[in-house]
Amino acid sequence: MGDLSSHVVSMPARPRFGRARATALAVFAFALCLMLSGATSSPALRSPALLIAGMRDIPSPPTGTPWRPAPVDANGLSMVSSVDGQKFVLHTTAGDRTFLPGVDLGNTTPGHVPADVSVSAAQYRAWFAAMTWLGIRVVRIYDIHPPAFYQQLAAYNQANPDRPLYVMQGVSLVGDAYIKKGNLYDQRVTDAFRQELKDAAQAVSGQLNRTTLPGRVGGEWTADITPWLAGWIIGSELDPAAAAATDRKNADAKAISGKYFHSTPDATPTERWLANRMNDLAGYQAKKGLSEPIAFVNWATTDPLRHPEEPLRQEDLLQLDANHVLPTANWPAGTFASYHAYPYYPDFLRLEPALQAQADPYLAYLEALRKHHDGMPTMITEFGVPSSIGSAHLGPLGRNQGDHSEIEATEMTAELLRGMQARGLAGGFLFEWVDEWFRYTWNTVAHQVPNRRQLWRDPLTNEQRFGLLAMDAARETDPAALIDADGGWPAGKVTARTDESYLHLEIRLGDSPPGSLMIGLDPLPGLTGTPMAGSADRRPDAIFALNLVGHTGQAYVRRQLDPLQLDGSIPDSARGPAPDGWRAYELLVNRARTVPSTGAKLPIEMQNAGLVRHGVWNTDDANADSRALWHLDGNNLTVRVPWAMMGFADPSTHAVGVPKSGRLTTQRSPGVSVTLSASGTDQALGQVTWDDWSQPAVTERIKQGAERFRDAALAVTSD
Numbered sequence: 001m002g003d004l005s006s007h008v009v010s011m012p013a014r015p016r017f018g019r020a021r022a023t024a025l026a027v028f029a030f031a032l033c034l035m036l037s038g039a040t041s042s043p044a045l046r047s048p049a050l051l052i053a054g055m056r057d058i059p060s061p062p063t064g065t066p067w068r069p070a071p072v073d074a075n076g077l078s079m080v081s082s083v084d085g086q087k088f089v090l091h092t093t094a095g096d097r098t099f100l101p102g103v104d105l106g107n108t109t110p111g112h113v114p115a116d117v118s119v120s121a122a123q124y125r126a127w128f129a130a131m132t133w134l135g136i137r138v139v140r141i142y143d144i145h146p147p148a149f150y151q152q153l154a155a156y157n158q159a160n161p162d163r164p165l166y167v168m169q170g171v172s173l174v175g176d177a178y179i180k181k182g183n184l185y186d187q188r189v190t191d192a193f194r195q196e197l198k199d200a201a202q203a204v205s206g207q208l209n210r211t212t213l214p215g216r217v218g219g220e221w222t223a224d225i226t227p228w229l230a231g232w233i234i235g236s237e238l239d240p241a242a243a244a245a246t247d248r249k250n251a252d253a254k255a256i257s258g259k260y261f262h263s264t265p266d267a268t269p270t271e272r273w274l275a276n277r278m279n280d281l282a283g284y285q286a287k288k289g290l291s292e293p294i295a296f297v298n299w300a301t302t303d304p305l306r307h308p309e310e311p312l313r314q315e316d317l318l319q320l321d322a323n324h325v326l327p328t329a330n331w332p333a334g335t336f337a338s339y340h341a342y343p344y345y346p347d348f349l350r351l352e353p354a355l356q357a358q359a360d361p362y363l364a365y366l367e368a369l370r371k372h373h374d375g376m377p378t379m380i381t382e383f384g385v386p387s388s389i390g391s392a393h394l395g396p397l398g399r400n401q402g403d404h405s406e407i408e409a410t411e412m413t414a415e416l417l418r419g420m421q422a423r424g425l426a427g428g429f430l431f432e433w434v435d436e437w438f439r440y441t442w443n444t445v446a447h448q449v450p451n452r453r454q455l456w457r458d459p460l461t462n463e464q465r466f467g468l469l470a471m472d473a474a475r476e477t478d479p480a481a482l483i484d485a486d487g488g489w490p491a492g493k494v495t496a497r498t499d500e501s502y503l504h505l506e507i508r509l510g511d512s513p514p515g516s517l518m519i520g521l522d523p524l525p526g527l528t529g530t531p532m533a534g535s536a537d538r539r540p541d542a543i544f545a546l547n548l549v550g551h552t553g554q555a556y557v558r559r560q561l562d563p564l565q566l567d568g569s570i571p572d573s574a575r576g577p578a579p580d581g582w583r584a585y586e587l588l589v590n591r592a593r594t595v596p597s598t599g600a601k602l603p604i605e606m607q608n609a610g611l612v613r614h615g616v617w618n619t620d621d622a623n624a625d626s627r628a629l630w631h632l633d634g635n636n637l638t639v640r641v642p643w644a645m646m647g648f649a650d651p652s653t654h655a656v657g658v659p660k661s662g663r664l665t666t667q668r669s670p671g672v673s674v675t676l677s678a679s680g681t682d683q684a685l686g687q688v689t690w691d692d693w694s695q696p697a698v699t700e701r702i703k704q705g706a707e708r709f710r711d712a713a714l715a716v717t718s719d
Contacts, residue, residue, distance in 0.1 A: 047060075047129045047133060048125050048126045048129045049126060049129035049130035049132075049133045051126050052126055052127075052130055052469070052700050052701070052702055053699065053700065053701040053702065054619065054701050054702035054703075054704075054706070055130055055133065055702050057707075058133065058134070058702070058706060058707045058710060059707075060133070061132070061133055061134075061135065061163075061710075061714070062714070062719070064714075064719040065094035065095075065719060066092065066093050066094050066161075066162035066163075067090075067092050067094070067097070067137060067162065067163060067164060067166075067719075068092055068093045068094075068161050068162050068164065069090075069091065069092060069093075069164065069166075069227055069228060070091045070092050070093045071091060071227075072091050074291070074332035074333075075291075075329070075330060075332050076289065077286060077289055077290060077291035077332060077333070078289055078290055078291070079091065079290075079291050079292065079332060079333045080166075080226075080227065080228065080229060080230060080292065081166075081230045081231055081292060081293055081333065082291075082293065082332060082333045082334055083293050083333065083334030083335065083336060083376060083377055085375070085376075085377075086370070086373070086374065086375070086376065086377050086378070086424065086426070087377055087426065088100065088231075088293065088336055088377040088379060088426035088427060090137075090166065090230060097137075097717065098426070099420075099421045099425070099426065099427055099716050099717060100137055100138045100166075100230070100379070100426065100427030100428075100429075101135060101136055101137055101138070101417060101427065101428060101429075101430075101712075101713035101716055101717060102136060102137065102138035102139065102140055102168065102381075102427060102428070102429035102430070103131060103136050103138075103139055103140070103429060103430045103432065103433045103468065104139075104140045104141075104142070104381070104382060104429050104430065104431045104432045104433065105127075105139050105140065105141050105432065105433045105434070106142065106432060106433075106434070106436050107119055107141070107143070107145055107146070107149075107217075108436050108438055108454075109123075109434075109471065109698070110435075110436075110437040110454060110455075110457070110471050110500075110696045110698045111437070111454055111455060111695050111696045111698075112438065112454055113438045113454050114438070115215075117145070117146050117217050119145075119146070119148070119149070120148070121148040121151070121152055123700075124148055124149055124152040124153070125152050125155075125156065126700075127433065127434070127469070128152065128153060128156045128165050129156065130469070130702065131165055131433070132160070132163050132164075132165055133710070134468070134702075134706060134709065134710040134713060135709075135710045135711075135712075135713030135714040135717070135719070136165070136430075136713055137165070137166055137713075137717065138165070138166045138167070138168050138230055138427070138429065139153075139165055139166070139167055139168070139433070140167075140168035140170060140233065140381060140429050141167065141168070141169060141170055142170040142172050143170060143171065143172050143200075143217075144171070144196070144199060144200050144203045144208075144216075144217060145217070146217050146219055147219045147220060147221045147222065147223070150203065150204070150206065150221055150223040150225050151222070151223040153165060153167065153223070153225050153228070154223040154224065154225050155223075157225075157227075157228050164228050165228070166228045166229070166230040167204070167225055167228055167229055167230060168230050168231050168232070168233055168381070168429070169200060169204055169229060169231075169232050169233075170232070170233045170234065170297075171193075171196050171197050171200045171232070171234045171235070171281070172196075172235070172236045173189070173193055173235060173236045174189075174192040174193055174196055174215060174216075175192070175215055176239075177189050177192075178239075178242055178246070179239050179242040182241075182242050182245030182246065182249065183242075183245065183246050183249050183250070184242075184243070184246045184250075184270060184273045185246065185249070185250045185253065185269070185273060190273075193277060194277065194280055196216075197234065197277060197280055197281045197284065198280075198284055199216075200281075201281060201284035201285055201288075202221070202284075203221045204224075204225050204226055204229055205224050205226055205288060206221055206222045206223045206224040206225075207221070208220070208221040209221070226288070226290055229290075229292055230292065230293075231292045231293040231294065231295070231333075231336070232281060232292060232293070232294040232295070233294075233295050233296070233297055233338045233381060234274075234277060234278065234281060234294065234295070234296055234297070235274060235277070235296045235297040236297055237297055237298075237299045237301070237302075237340060238270070238297075238302055238318075238320065240301060240302055240314050240315075240317040240318040241314065241317065243270045243302065243318050243320070244317055244318050246269055246270050246273070247268050247269045247270055247318075249269075250269040250273075251269060253269040253272050253273070254272070255267065255272060256272050256275040256276050256279065258275070258276065258279030258282075258283075258328070259279065259282075259283065259328065259330050260278075260279050260282035260283060260286065260327060260328055260330050260331040261275050261276075261278045261279040261282060261294075261325060261326065261327055261328065261331065261335070262275060262279075262325075262326060262328055263275040263324060263325060263326075264323070264324045264325075264326060266321075266324050267321075267324035267325065268320075268324070270318075270320065271320060271321065271324045271325055274296045274320075274325055275324075275325040277296075278294045278296065278325060278335070281294055282294060282327075282331050286330070286331075291331055291332050291333035292333050293333045293334050293335060293336050293377075294327075294331075294333075294335055295322065295335055295336045295337065295338040295379070296320075296322070296325065296338065297338060297340070297381075298320050298322065298337065298338060298339050298340070299339060299340040299341065299382075300315075300339065300340070300341045300342070300345070300346055300365075301314070301315050301318075301346065302318045302319065302320045303319065303320070303339065303341075303369065304319045304320065304321035304322075304323070304372060305319070305368060305369070305372060306319070307346070307348035307352060308596060308597040309347075309348050309351040309352050309353075309595050309596070309597050309598075310346055310347060310348040310351070310596070311347055311351075311593035311594055311595055311596065311602065312346065312347070312593065315346040315347075315348070316346075316348070322335065322336070322337035322338075322373060322376065323337075323372070323373060323375065323376070334376065335376055336376050336377040336378065336379055336426060337369070337373045337376055337377070337378045337379065338379050338381045339366075339369060339378070339379070339380055339381065339382075340380075340381060340382035340383075340431075341362075341365070341366060341369075341380050341382070341383060342382070342383055342384070342385075342395075342401070343362040343383070343385065343395045343396065343397075343399035343412075343416065344385070344393045344394065344395025344396075344399055344400055344401045345393050345395070345401065347590075347593070349361050349362055349365060349395065349396055350394070350395070350396055351595060355396075356396075360396075360397065360419065361396040361397075362395070362396060362397070362399065362416070363416070363419040363420070363423055366378075366380060366419075366420060366423060366425060367423045367424070370423065370424055370425055377425075377426035377427075378425055378426060379425065379426040379427045379428075379429070380420055380425055380427070380428045380429065381427075381429045382429060382431040383413070383416055383420075383428060383429070383430065383431060384409075384413050384416075384430050384431045384432070384466050385399055385400070385401070385402075385404055385409050385412050385413065385466075386401065386402050386404065386409060386462040386463070386464075386465045386466045387404050387405060387406040387408070387409040387410075387465050387466075387626055387703060388402040388403070388404070388459055388460070388461065388462040388464070388465040388627075389402070389403065389459040389460055389609060389627045389629075389642065390402050390403070390441070390443075390444060390458075390459065390460030390461060390462050390587055390607070390609050391403040391462060391587065391589055391607045391609070392441045392442060392443050392444075392462050392463075392587070392589055393589055393590065394589060394590065394605060399412055400589075401462055401589075402462030402465075402607075403607065403609075403627070404627075405624075405625045405626045405627055405704075406470075406619075406626040406703040406704040406705050407624075407625075407626075407704050407705035407708075408705075409703075409705070410468070410703060410704070410705030410706055410708045410709050411705060411708050413430055413709055413712075414708040414709045414711065414712035415712070416428065417430070417709070417712045417713065417716060418712050418715060418716060420716075421716035428716075430468060430709065431466050432466050432467055432468075433467060433468055433469055434467040434468075434469040434471060434700075435457075435464055435465055435466065435467035435469065435470055435471040436463075436464065436466075436467070436471075437453065437454045437455070437456070437457050437464055437471065437696070438453055438454035439453075439461070439463035439464050440453055440461060440463060441461045441462055441463045443567065443587050443588050443589065444458065444460055444461045444563075444587070444644070446563075446566040446567060446664060447563040447566055447644065447649060447657055447664065448461075448649050448650065448657075449649045449650035449653070449655055449657075449664075449666065452650045452652060452653065455500070455650075455652040455693065455694065455695075455696055456473075456500045456501065456643065456650070456651050456652055456696065457471070457472075457473050457500050457501045457696075458501070458642065458643070458644055459501060459502075459627075459642045459644075460587065460609055460642060460644050460645075467703070468702065468703055468706055468709065469700060469701070469702055469703065470700070470701045470702070470703050471698050471699075471700060472501075472698065472699045472700075472701055473499040473500035473501040473502070473696065473697070473698070474499065474500075474696075474697040474698055474699040475498070475499040475500050475693065475696060475697045476499075476697065477497045477498050477499070477690055478497070479495040479496065479497045479506070480495065480496050480497070480686075480688065480689075481493065481494070481495050482494040482495065482496055482674060482685040482686035482688070483685050483686060489510035489511075489512070489681075490509060490510055490513065490514055490517060490676050490678040490681070490683060491507050491508065491509055491510065491676050491683060491685070492508040492509070492510060493508045494506065494507050494508070494674070494685050496674065496688040498651075498688065498690045499697075500651070500652075500693075500696045500697070501640075501642065501643070502640040502641055502642055502643070503521070503640070503641045503643070503646070503672060503688060504638075504639070504640050504641075505519070505637075505638070505639040505640075505641070505674065506636070506637075506638055507636070507637040507638075507639065507676070508635060508636055508637075509635040509636070509637055510635070511635070513548060513635055514548065514678035514679055515547070515548055515549045516545070516546065516547050516548060516549075516678065517545075517546050517548055517637075517676060517677070517678050518532060518534065518535060518543055518544065518545050518546070518676070518677040518678070519543065519544040519546070519639060519641075519674065519675070519676060520532070520535070520537055520539070520540030520542075520543055520674065520675035520676070520677060520682075521540055521541065521542040521543070521544070521641060521646050521672050521673075521674060521675075522539045522540045522541050522542075522672065522673040522674075522675070523541055523542070523646050523647060523648065523656050523669040523671075523672050524541055524561075524647075524656055524658075524667055524669060525539070525670065525673070526667075527541055527558065527560060527561070529558055529559075529560070529581050530579075530580050530581030530582070532545070532556065532579055532582060532677070533579045534677060534680065535675075535677040535680075535682055536680070536682060537675050537677060537682040537684075539673065539675065540558075540673075540675055541557065541558045541560075541561055541646070541647055541656075542555065542556065542557050542558070542561070542585075542641075542645060542646045542647060543555070543556040543557075543582070544612055544629075544630070544639065544641065544645075546612065546630060546637075548632055548637075551614035551632070552612075552614070553611070553612030553613070553614065553629070553630060554584060554585075554608075554610055554611060554612060555584070555585040555609075555610030555611075555612050555645045556578055556579070556582045556583065556584055556585060556610065557582070557583055557585050557610075557645065557646075557647060558581065558582060558583075558647075559581055559582060559583055560658065560659075561647035561656070561657065561658060561659070562583040562659070563644070563647070563657060563659065564583070564586060564587075564588060565659035565662065566657075566659050566662060566663070566664055567588050568591075568662075570588060570604060570606075571604070574603065574604040574606055575606065576606070576608055584608060584610050585608075585609055585610025585645050586606050586607060586608055586609060586610065587606065587607045587609045588604065588605075588606060588607075589605045589606060589607045590602075590604065590605035591604060592604050610645065612629045612630060613625060613627050613628045613629060613630075614628060614630055614631060614632070615627075615628030615631060616628060616631050617631075617640075619701065619704050624704060626703075626704065629641070629642070646672060648669070649664060649666055650666070651690075652692060652693050652694070652696075653668070653692050654668045654669045654670070654671075654692065655667075655668060655669075656668075656669050670687070670689070671687040671688055671689035671690070672687065672688045673685075673686070673687045673688075674686065674687070674688060
């Protein structure tokens with residue numbers, strides 16, 4: 001789930017400063033930020049982290065012991081970190097640290113895709129401070145970030161020498177040409193990646209100056225962050241079919257006997273290619289007198305273990321083994337095994353008898369990886385669960401790919417981080433620091449207009465909600481009064497507003513509110529059909545049916561707009577009950593599949609994503625549930641309706657998705673007309689309208705429960 005897209009950014013012209021002057025300016029900017037935060041007492045109270053909503057509710061970090069780097073020398077090379085057997089050792093003035101709690105950081109903000117690097121220097125400043133406040137010791141990036149990242153990190157660490165933030169620098173493959181060609185050895189693929197490795201080595205030392213080109217960020221890098229460079233993770237999550245094709249096409253590829261890395265006799269052609277690239281990078285660093293542990297990206301899909309119970313062939317098609325790519329004596333920092341591994345996928349986590357026999361199948365799987373790599377550290381460099389309404393897969397112990405509140409998600413990640421440390425892993429990096437709106441999920445991507453996902457935030461798309469830092473929709477629209485009838489029944493005054501995630505309704509019920517209520521939502525006036533049971537209104541295309549007494553609810557969509565028509569054939573027997581002409585709002589979370597080792601047939605799995613939760617979502621309330629969509633307080637009813645539950649494929653252009661023969665088509669909505677129905681009476685309220693938008697408004701907020709992850713991060717480092 002790393003940033004696999006290519007990156008490009010338009011950078012303003014920059015004055016050419018030497019590294020010393022550039023770093024000094026960055027330190028000054030950082031100090032200015034501290035002054036503007038308005039606090040003048042302790043360092044904790046002056047932290048720019050407090051500029052982020054919610055951070056003041058988390059106690060300041062304990063003093064603990066210093067994490068100031070204390071590099072050691074070996075073979076004439078300086079090492080901030082190194083490998084000792086199965087230990088990844090970070091050398092500090094307070095002694096060696098052997099477990100690293102970290103976080104993954106992308107380079108986008110809402111309204112942008114990875115090709116538009118958009119994080120500001122001020123955001124980097126606040127984010128770095130917040131990360132260390134939360135006990136995070138390493139930030140892992142997937143690619144070369146713009147110069148501001150390195151400048152602000154150097155400034156932050158110089159201002160906080162005992163509490164620095166270390167970096168795990170990534171270098172992704174350039175584009176996906178290797179997939180199209182089925183060959184990593186293609187000269188253009190190899191040359192592009194070698195150049196990116198060289199550029200990354202120059203960027204971390206503050207010695208890079210390059211122009212912006214399609215697929216890469218340009219600028220002038222002048223800040224040297226190598227004093228805090230913990231290591232490297234190169235490559236991307238390899239497509240198993242493309243890597244298998246690479247092996248077939250290059251069966252006679254020579255073994256690698258580089259000065260710094262070599263391949264073992266068992267290495268596949270793909271592993272030999274990776275060994276060569278790691279040797280390239282080591283050479284760039286050794287020329288500067290440096291050595292850091294280097295690993296390549298691996299994930300559960302291409303792990304070196306065999307999984308005969310895995311139903312999907314591509315999830316066990318290829319094995320990549322870090323044991324086959326080893327350092328020579330000339331590279332004293334060593335190597336490690338890096339995995340992206342989540343607690344809900346692939347399905348072998350739920351099906352392998354050996355894992356199911358354990359109390360925690362996921363942690364048992366991680367332990368199996370560690371035992372396989374008995375000569376090197378194993379680090380989980382992506383893990384987590386999203387705080388979303390929608391889910392995309394089911395996992396053991398309820399750790400699903402979504403359908404978690406913010407508090408529940410952070411509790412789970414805290415538990416997993418502790419489990420990794422207890423089982424001898426070298427570190428755990430949470431995916432991810434900040435919610436990224438551009439991301440998509442396999443079970444909602446066909447429901448959305450391509451290339452505009454970054455402009456709105458869908459609570460049903462779990463990939464958009466992995467962050468520890470929320471990027472909340474904040475588009476301000478004036479509340480529109482739909483009706484204003486004093487004491488009317490079933491509703492009196494009703495107001496509405498919209499943002500990039502929801503249509504919001506505030507409804508003042510009459511003096512004798514009904515036991516149940518239906519909210520009808522009509523985005524396409526030309527589409528009519530069978531009324532929902534209990535109503536005579538043929539106009540609504542979506543319904544929120546609420547039990548005001550039992551505090552339950554269900555979302556329905558008219559059959560013509562049911563997005564599951566875009567996901568292939570799903571038998572009615574797999575669907576939940578719904579009135580004629582309607583469908584309960586559901587998501588497909590697993591297709592029918594067969595267990596290869598036993599022939600067992602596994603059915604389609606669905607999520608009732610339209611199970612409308614009652615509760616509060618104001619994060620000032622300790623009992624808030626970020627998935628809640630309605631709340632009744634006396635006679636005041638508050639509702640927020642996700643755009644997707646009304647059939648919208650892109651609310652920023654008023655586009656409603658209309659499936660046609662299994663394909664997404666769209667119609668423009670003039671607005672959403674709202675109706676209330678109770679006891680056979682229908683009350684039309686009016687139409688909610690809004691302007692198209694091309695740039696979202698956003699507020700940053702640390703998610704509820706973040707203190708749980710922080711407590712775990714401090715516990716696993718005994719700090």
